[in-house]
Each structure stands twice: as structure tokens, then as C-alpha cells.
Amino acid sequence: MTETMLKVENLAVDFSTPAGNLRAVDGVSLELAEGETYAIVGESGSGKSVFSRTLINLLAGNGKREGSIEIGGRDIDTLSKSEAKHFFGVDVAMVFQDPMTSLNPVKRIDAQLMEAMRYHLKVSKSEARERAIALLKQVHIPSPEQRMRQYPHELSGGMRQRVVIAMALACEPRLLIADEPTTALDVTVQKSILDLLDELRIERKMSMILITHDLGVARGRADRIGVMYAGRLMEVGKTDDLFADMRHPYTQALLQSIPNPAKRSHTRLQPIPGRPPNLLDPPQGCAFAARCRHAQPDCLNAKPVLEGTSGGSDDHRWACFHPVGTPDGDAALKANLEAGANAGGMSMKEIVGELV
Amino acid sequence: MLFILLLIAFAAIVAWIVYSAGPIFALKRFGGALLVLVLVTFGVSAMLSFTTGDESTKQALEELGVSRNAQPCVTALGTGASVENVNECVEDRGLDKNVFAQYADWAKQLVIDRDLGLAFYKNGETLSDTMKQRLPRTAWLFLYSQLTALFLAVPLGIWSAYQAGRGGRGLPKWALPAGVGILLLIGFFSGFRLTSLFAIVIAFAAVYSIFAGGRLADNNTNFLAFALLSIPVFVLGETLRYAFAIERDIYQLTGYQPWSEGIGEHLKSIWLPTLVLGLAATPVYLRLLRADMIQNLQQDFVSVAKAKGMSNSHILLRHVLRPSTVTLITVLGLNIAQLVNGAIVVEFIYDLDGMGSYLIAAFARREFFAVQTIVALVAALFILTNTLIDVLYTAVDPRVKADDER
Numbered sequence: 194m195t196e197t198m199l200k201v202e203n204l205a206v207d208f209s210t211p212a213g214n215l216r217a218v219d220g221v222s223l224e225l226a227e228g229e230t231y232a233i234v235g236e237s238g239s240g241k242s243v244f245s246r247t248l249i250n251l252l253a254g255n256g257k258r259e260g261s262i263e264i265g266g267r268d269i270d271t272l273s274k275s276e277a278k279h280f281f282g283v284d285v286a287m288v289f290q291d292p293m294t295s296l297n298p299v300k301r302i303d304a305q306l307m308e309a310m311r312y313h314l315k316v317s318k319s320e321a322r323e324r325a326i327a328l329l330k331q332v333h334i335p336s337p338e339q340r341m342r343q344y345p346h347e348l349s350g351g352m353r354q355r356v357v358i359a360m361a362l363a364c365e366p367r368l369l370i371a372d373e374p375t376t377a378l379d380v381t382v383q384k385s386i387l388d389l390l391d392e393l394r395i396e397r398k399m400s401m402i403l404i405t406h407d408l409g410v411a412r413g414r415a416d417r418i419g420v421m422y423a424g425r426l427m428e429v430g431k432t433d434d435l436f437a438d439m440r441h442p443y444t445q446a447l448l449q450s451i452p453n454p455a456k457r458s459h460t461r462l463q464p465i466p467g468r469p470p471n472l473l474d475p476p477q478g479c480a481f482a483a484r485c486r487h488a489q490p491d492c493l494n495a496k497p498v499l500e501g502t503s504g505g506s507d508d509h510r511w512a513c514f515h516p517v518g519t520p521d522g523d524a525a526l527k528a529n530l531e532a533g534a535n536a537g538g539m540s541m542k543e544i545v546g547e548l549v
Numbered sequence: 550m551l552f553i554l555l556l557i558a559f560a561a562i563v564a565w566i567v568y569s570a571g572p573i574f575a576l577k578r579f580g581g582a583l584l585v586l587v588l589v590t591f592g593v594s595a596m597l598s599f600t601t602g603d604e605s606t607k608q609a610l611e612e613l614g615v616s617r618n619a620q621p622c623v624t625a626l627g628t629g630a631s632v633e634n635v636n637e638c639v640e641d642r643g644l645d646k647n648v649f650a651q652y653a654d655w656a657k658q659l660v661i662d663r664d665l666g667l668a669f670y671k672n673g674e675t676l677s678d679t680m681k682q683r684l685p686r687t688a689w690l691f692l693y694s695q696l697t698a699l700f701l702a703v704p705l706g707i708w709s710a711y712q713a714g715r716g717g718r719g720l721p722k723w724a725l726p727a728g729v730g731i732l733l734l735i736g737f738f739s740g741f742r743l744t745s746l747f748a749i750v751i752a753f754a755a756v757y758s759i760f761a762g763g764r765l766a767d768n769n770t771n772f773l774a775f776a777l778l779s780i781p782v783f784v785l786g787e788t789l790r791y792a793f794a795i796e797r798d799i800y801q802l803t804g805y806q807p808w809s810e811g812i813g814e815h816l817k818s819i820w821l822p823t824l825v826l827g828l829a830a831t832p833v834y835l836r837l838l839r840a841d842m843i844q845n846l847q848q849d850f851v852s853v854a855k856a857k858g859m860s861n862s863h864i865l866l867r868h869v870l871r872p873s874t875v876t877l878i879t880v881l882g883l884n885i886a887q888l889v890n891g892a893i894v895v896e897f898i899y900d901l902d903g904m905g906s907y908l909i910a911a912f913a914r915r916e917f918f919a920v921q922t923i924v925a926l927v928a929a930l931f932i933l934t935n936t937l938i939d940v941l942y943t944a945v946d947p948r949v950k951a952d953d954e955r
Contacts, residue, residue: 249856254716282858289856294849299872299946308867309857344947360857 196266198368198400199225199248203260206240206247206424210255215472217243219424220260222499225400225417227367230391232403232415232432234447238469240424241404242290245372248402250281265367283313286366288390290373292353296345302329302356303341309363328359332389351382355389362393369394372404387414408448412436420444423470423480426499430509440501440511440518442487466543479514483537486544487515487525490536562937570940578939582932589928590921594652597917601644618644621915625670638670642918655921666918668911676919679907686805687892687903689815690822695884697827698834705831706838707865709770713843717763725757725769744792771839774832786825786898793821805901822899826892830884834877841873874945882938885931 206218217240225231235241247258250269262269264285272280289295297305306325310316316324322341329337332355345353354374361369371390375383391414394401405411411418412432419429420443428441439445449463467484470476476483482492491514501510515525529535535544567575601607602620610619615635622638623630639645643654658664668679729750736746751773758769777785793800806818845851846869854864893905904923911919942949 246852251852251855254714278860279858282856287853287856289849289853291849295853297850297854297868297872298948300868308859308863312859312863346948357853360853363857 196227197224197263198227198229198265199223199231199402200263201248201260202263204244204247204262205259206243206252207257207259208253208255209257210473213473216475217256217424217472218247221419221421221424221426222260223419223426223429225368225402227400228394228398229417230394230401230403230415232405232411232418233421234405234408234411234418235421236406236447236465236469238472239421241406241421242372243424244421245287245370245402245404248370249285249287250277251287279313282309282366283364284366285368285370286361286364287370287372288354288358288361288374291377292350292357293377295357296353298345300344301341302343302345302348305345306341306356306360306363309360313364325359325363328362329356331362331393332356332359334359350378351386354378354382354386358386358389358393362397365397366399368400368402370402370404373406374403375410376406383410390414408451420447423472423475425480425496425512427481427513428511429499430501430511434509438509438518440509440516441513442485442515442517442522443481444511445517446484446486463545467539479512482535483539484544485535485537486529486541487513487517487522488529488535488537489515489525493536559933562933566936566940570943578936582929582936585932586925586928590655590925591652593921593924594655594917595648597920598648598651600915615639616645621917622670624913624915627671641670655918659922659925665922667916668907668919669914669916671914676922680904683903683907685807686819686901687896687905690819690826690892690895690901690903693819693823694826694830695881697823698830699881701827701831702834702838705770706835707842707870709767709835710839710842710846711861711865712762712770713764713767713839714846715763717761717765719763720757720761720765722765725754728753728757742796744788744796767839771836774835777828778832778836780829782825782829783894783898785828786822786895789821789825790898802900819901822895822901825898826895833880837876837880838873841876842869845869845873871945875942878938878941878945882935885934 201224202222204218204221205216208215208217219240221244223231233241233244243252243256246252247256248262248264252258264280267280267284269277269280296302303322303325306328307318307321310321310324311318325341326337329340334340334352334355340348340352340356345356348356358374369390374390375386378386387410390401390403393399403411403415415432417429417431418435420427420435420441422443428435428439428444435444439448446463446465450465452462465484470480470483476493478491478493478495479485479488479497482488485492497512497514499510499512513522515522529541530545533542534540563575563579566578600621601618602610606620607617610623611617614632615623616639619635619639621644622635622642626634626638643651646654658666665676665680668674668676732749732753733746736749741749754769754773758766761769790800790802794802800821801817803818806814808815842865851864851868854868859868892903893909895901896903896905908920908923911923
């Protein structure tokens with residue numbers, strides 16, 4: 194049994210806004226072993242970015258965190274001030290979404306690469322320089338000595354993302370959080386960046402949290418997947434289990450909404466109708482109920498909790514009263530199709546589209 | 550001596566510009582600058598030529614037996630000038646010639662003869678003597694006041710921008726008005742002077758804001774800056790003069806002391822007007838820097854630096870400050886124009902006979918030649934500083950290229 198790298202328990206993040214309290218992350222628990230990749234998948238506004246920022250202590254001034262986070266066996270709330278100073282950025286590091294804006298435009302690459310090493314590890318300038326060059330080599334940047342003296346605007350997008358990754362790796366983190374690391378890049382570069390992350394993760398035995406909105410990316414890269422919606426985990430499980438035996442209607446809808454090469458050409462994509470709930474005024478029941486093809490009256494009244502084949506390594510759980518692939522779920526779908534609308538009042542024709 | 554030093558400084562600046570932005574940029578810039586100089590001075594020349602009085606004045610002058618355009622000479626010589634004197638003066642200044650000939654005369658005397666001309670026609674004082682005496686006062690006053698303003702505005706701006714994005718200590722809001730009220734009451738009944746009361750209230754508000762932190766501190770800083778911005782310089786100048794030089798004996802109105810009298814004496818003679826001009830410029834710089842800082846603090850690279858675990862001071866000073874100074878530098882460059890005109894009021898209040906007060910006197914006496922020379926000097930300085938600032942942009946932000954091929 195490998196060591197647990199990250200343990201999050203009942204994490205909730207609230208933002209106090211002028212319009213009221215906004216719960217961006219709601220009761221998320223997950224565990225991540227050493228060397229594992231955990232993908233968190235969800236659409237825009239599902240709270241996955243807030244979740245990732247919370248892990249590295251990057252909450253905005255009006256944010257408040259509840260629940261515990263353990264990284265490498267250390268509860269981050271029990272860190273002393275001086276320990277915390279050299280914890281974030283050292284034991285845990287983060288790669289951000291947009292390489293065009295993640296680098297300071299007025300600082301040279303070397304200064305940005307070396308500052309964290311100089312600050313956290315207290316290495317000499319010449320040693321930091323050597324390590325920075327070695328890092329650039331590791332992320333496959335050609336002629337790193339020249340790149341070191343350049344400014345970010347002199348590099349291409351993919352190259353910059355490599356620099357950002359090198360920067361995150363500077364202090365040899367054990368946990369890397371990649372917040373949509375390829376969203377701003379074009380597809381060919383995407384693959385090479387993801388390959389690079391995989392390579393580095395295996396080389397360094399790092400654990401990785403991969404935040405993405407692309408189920409395809411998650412399927413190819415992650416050991417385990419958590420599907421997030423409106424700040425809650427909807428379905429979690431090992432990648433293979435999850436795709437082989439999809440239980441949550443949201444996961445199903447999400448998968449149907451992305452292009453699938455196995456399908457006949459010119460098949461229409463099936464978008465998820467409606468919008469995510471307004472988190473300033475969250476629904477009482479399941480957050481997805483209004484857009485869900487399985488939604489029954491009980492979905493509107495209570496929030497389902499994560500449950501399923503719990504425990505062990507084949508831990509596959511979902512938060513649904515009428516999951517896909519169960520008699521109960523099939524009955525719910527059938528009842529809704531007959532009624533023409535789900536319990537939230539949304540027309541089934543809109544939800545199911547061509548399947549009708 | 551001073552002239553040589555200035556020449557060396559000028560050469561150094563030009564050399565630096567050529568070095569950092571390339572000779573083509575320098576050539577373009579200085580070619581353009583020369584054109585601007587000619588246009589500005591000729592424009593001044595043309596405008597001044599319109600001020601020789603209206604038709605009735607001209608007729609009156611003709612009846613007295615002098616030239617129709619003699620009005621500036623009459624003013625310059627004052628009452629009791631004879632007809633011969635006035636005629637001689639008109640001849641000297643070429644007032645009867647057309648604008649172009651006048652301008653050519655002026656340019657020839659300045660550039661070829663290296664003669665700045667007379668400061669006052671009547672007593673024959675030369676402009677170079679006047680400038681030797683007056684220019685240092687204005688120059689030091691301006692330099693010190695800008696340094697004071699930056700010294701106050703930069704740390705305050707950074708601090709204010711930083712506090713804007715933080716939760717404060719949550720001190721009770723009523724504590725500020727309550728504290729101010731109590732202090733005012735105590736001060737009033739113990740017979741404090743009004744200016745002391747004012748200072749105490751401001752000091753209390755400052756301490757409260759520093760301690761409270763957060764958005765409240767940012768708001769208070771902004772409020773004070775806005776209040777300061779709304780106070781005209783003459784009100785501020787008179788108030789501080791009253792508080793420090795008349796009510797108390799902290800600042801002596803003894804007039805300007807040069808460096809040769811010792812640095813202590815020099816600073817002692819000029820610190821209060823410096824403070825006044827500095828305080829007048831502070832809120833502008835503060836608000837510009839704060840706004841740019843807040844904008845840059847939203848940038849992704851700040852999040853990245855935070856995720857790297859860098860300290861707040863490191864992020865503020867090493868990451869955000871430099872890209873945030875672009876607007877500040879621009880306005881700093883534009884303020885060079887104040888070297889002469891902005892200091893007039895303060896020079897007047899504090900009896901510092903500088904270039905500003907000379908310029909007013911010269912206008913009143915219709916000393917057009919000298920006015921034109923000074924305008925040319927200010928324009929040259931303005932162009933030089935702003936060229937310098939264009940080059941500074943490249944130092945602040947490497948994405949900007951000074952030599953932009955368009």
C-alpha cells in the first residue's frame with residue numbers, strides 16, 4: 194500500500210459576496226496516493242478551480258475554508274507560520290491555465306525560475322542557475338542557456354507552459370496541481386504538454402491533481418476521476434470503472450456532450466440543456482436535478498450523498514438517488530419520458546434530444 | 550561651471566538614449582524635437598507680436614512721436630521715459646519689423662551670438678545673471694518637491710493597493726469618528742491651536758487606518774488623497790506658512806540659502822515650500838500608482854508567484870511594482886513643465902525669487918525677448934525629459950520597444 198499524499202475531508206469553501214454567501218465547494222472528500230493522478234472534471238463554474246486554489250492556500254480575501262486538508266501526512270492547519278512559509282510552493286506546487294498570463298512579462302525567465310529556489314531552499318545564485326538550466330532541459334526546452342535570458346513574450350505558448358511547469362517543479366514538489374494546464378493551448382501542443390507532465394510525474398514519483406473540463410483528457414491521463422458539479426463531487430471512481438460502469442446521469446450527459454470518434458460521422462452532439470444552478474441561491478435538492486433526465490420529485494428535496502462500492506482500491510461511488518444502469522434509474526428515466534418532462538419541469542425532448 | 554556640468558549631463562543623457570534605443574531612434578527623436586522647438590518658439594513670437602496694443606493705443610503713441618508698435622517699450626521703460634529712449638528701444642528690439650524678422654533676430658542672437666539678452670531692459674540686467682541667481686532656487690524646489698512626493702506616494706500607493714485586496718482587522722467603524730470627536734473636545738478645551746488640532750486629527754486617522762488595515766485603510770488613504778487633491782496650492786501653502794512660520798517659529802522666512810551656505814542652511818531655507826509642492830503632487834502619484842497596482846495584482850502571474858510561496862513583500866515589490874509604474878512615469882515627465890509655472894504660487898508665498906516669479910515680472914514688463922528664451926529653454930527641457938521617459942518605458946516593460954518601426 195502506497196502512502197497517502199493528499200487527503201481532503203469535507204472541504205467547503207464559502208465566499209462572502211455583496212449578493213450573499215456563495216458556497217463554491219461543498220463537502221468534497223478525496224484521497225490520493227503517492228504517484229497517482231486524480232482528475233477532477235467539470236464544466237465552467239463547477240468549483241474545480243476554487244478547489245485547486247484552496248489546496249495551495251490561494252483563496253481570495255473574502256473566501257473561507259472549512260474541512261481539513263492533509264498534504265503528505267501534514268494537516269495544513271497545524272503548520273506553524275514558519276513551516277507554512279516554506280510549505281506551499283515547496284511540497285505542493287501548481288501549474289496554471291493560461292501560460293500567456295502566468296509569467297510576469299517584465300521579468301526574465303531565469304529570475305522567475307530561480308526566485309522560488311533562492312527563497313525556499315536558500316541555494317546560492319550559481320547553484321540556482323544550474324538547477325534552473327537543468328529544469329529547462331527536463332521540460333525539453335532547446336538551448337536553455339539562451340532562453341534563461343529571454344523575456345516571456347519572446348517564447349511561444351507551449352514553450353511558456355513548459356517554463357511554467359519548470360517553475361512549479363523548481364522546489365521538487367511531491368504534489369502537483371495542474372489547473373487546466375492545456376486549455377489555452379492548441380491540440381498538438383496539448384498532447385506534448387500532457388505527455389511531459391506524465392513523464393515528469395513518473396520520473397519524480399509525484400502525485401498530481403489534474404483539473405480539466407475534458408473527459409477525454411481525464412480518461413487518458415488519470416488513475417482516478419472525480420466528476421464535479423456545482424461544488425460537489427457527483428461521481429468518483431477509478432478511470433476504468435467509471436467509464437465502464439457510468440452511474441451518474443451527469444457523467445453520462447457530460448460524455449455525450451463531447452465528440453466521440455466511435456460514433457457515426459455527422460451525428461449531432463448532445464449538449465446539456467439549461468445552466469448550472471446559481472450558487473448564491475442553491476437548490477435544496479440535487480444540484481443537477483433541474484437538468485437531469487432521471488430527476489424525480491425526491492431529487493428536488495434532498496441532496497444525495499456519495500455512496501456505492503465503497504472501500505478498497507475499487508472505490509466507485511456516486512451521488513444519485515436514481516443512478517444509471519440500475520432498475521430504479523431505468524424506471525425513473527422511463528417515467529420521465531412518458532411524462533414528457535423531468536421532475537424539475539424541463540422538457541425531456543430538450544434533455545434527451547435525438548434519443549427520443 | 551554650472552553650464553559645463555549641465556552640458557556634461559546633457560551629453561550623458563543623449564549618449565544613454567543612443568546606447569539603449571539606437572541611433573536611428575535618437576536621430577528621429579532629436580530631429581523631431583528640433584522641429585517642435587522651432588514651432589513652439591515661433592508660435593510664442595507670433596503671439597507676443599499681437600500684444601503691441603489696440604488701435605487707439607497705437608494712435609496715441611503715434612501722436613506722441615514714437616513708433617506705432619512702441620507699447621512694449623513704453624511699458625518696459627516705465628513712466629518718465631523720454632521719446633528718444635523709447636525710439637532707441639524700439640530700434641533695439643526691432644519692434645517695427647515683421648514677425649519673421651523678429652524671430653530671425655532672436656534666433657540669431659541666441660544661437661550664433663550665444664547671448665541670452667537682457668532680463669530687464671530698463672536696468673540692463675542680463676538674463677544670464679538673472680538665471681544664475683534664480684534658476685537654482687526653482688530647480689532645487691522642483692527636484693526636492695518631486696522627490697518628496699514620490700517618497701510619500703510610492704510606499705503609500707503600494708500599501709494602499711495591498712490593503713484593498715485584504716480583509717482588515719475589523720475594527721469598529723465608529724471608533725474613528727468617536728476618537729476624532731474625543732480628541733477634538735479635549736484639544737478644544739485645553740486651548741490647543743486650531744492647526745495643532747487639525748494635525749492631531751489627521752495623525753489619529755492615519756494611525757487608525759494603519760492599524761485597521763484592509764479595505765477600510767485603502768478607503769481612508771484614498772479619502773485623504775482626494776481631500777489633498779482638492780485643496781488648491783495657495784490654500785495649502787498659506788496654511789502651512791501660517792502654521793509653521795507665523796504661529797510657531799519652526800520655519801524661518803529668511804529667503805533662499807544656496808548650497809554654499811551649507812547643506813543644513815540650504816534645506817532649512819527651502820523645506821516648507823518643498824513640502825507644499827510635494828504634498829500637492831502626492832495624491833496624483835498615489836492614485837495612479839494604486840490604480841495600476843490593483844490592476845496588476847489581479848493578474849495571473851501574481852497568483853503564480855503566490856502559488857510558488859513567495860512572500861507578499863516580494864510579490865509587491867519585485868513582481869507588481871515595476872509594471873505598475875508606467876502611468877506614474879508618464880505623469881512625472883509631464884510635470885516637468887511645472888518647473889517654471891507650477892512653482893509660481895509657492896515662490897510667491899514663500900518669497901523665493903525663482904524663475905516663476907521672474908517670468909511673471911518679465912511678462913508684466915513686456916520683456917518679450919527674455920520670455921521667448923525661457924519658453925525655449927522649458928520646451929527643450931520638456932522634450933528632453935519626455936524622450937528620456939520614452940526610453941525608460943523600455944526599461945520598465947521590455948515588451949515596449951522605444952524604436953518602434955511603424
